[in-house]
Amino acid sequence: MSNLVGFNLPAERFPTRSLVLKGIPYVPHYRNESVYVSPGYGQTNFDRYSEQQLLLKGAQYQPELLWERGVNGVVNEENP
Numbered sequence: 001m002s003n004l005v006g007f008n009l010p011a012e013r014f015p016t017r018s019l020v021l022k023g024i025p026y027v028p029h030y031r032n033e034s035v036y037v038s039p040g041y042g043q044t045n046f047d048r049y050s051e052q053q054l055l056l057k058g059a060q061y062q063p064e065l066l067w068e069r070g071v072n073g074v075v076n077e078e079n080p
Contacts, residue, residue: 013065019051021059027066031073042080 018027019036026036026049036049 011067014068016064016066016069018062018064018066019054019059020062021054021057025062025064026054026059027064028069029073029075030067031070032075033069033071035075046077046080048075 016028018025020026024038026038029035029037029041029048034050036051036054038045038047041047
């Protein structure tokens with residue numbers, strides 16, 4: 001029997017402000033909370049937005065429970 005305590009426990013999630021634009025959710029990137037990305041980021045799309053950009057396009061806030069986000073990680077074309 002293994003001594004791994006909590007091995008199968010779900011990761012803790014935190015209230016996080018996401019944005020929804022035309023039915024598509026945009027969540028903070030996990031390495032940098034000031035960069036918002038949509039589903040498929042890093043695989044099928046590489047579009048990144050700021051909170052202000054999404055709000056100007058008409059996005060609305062929506063609360064989500066997400067894993068903890070980083071605050072200053074590098075997010076760019078070489079490091080999606």
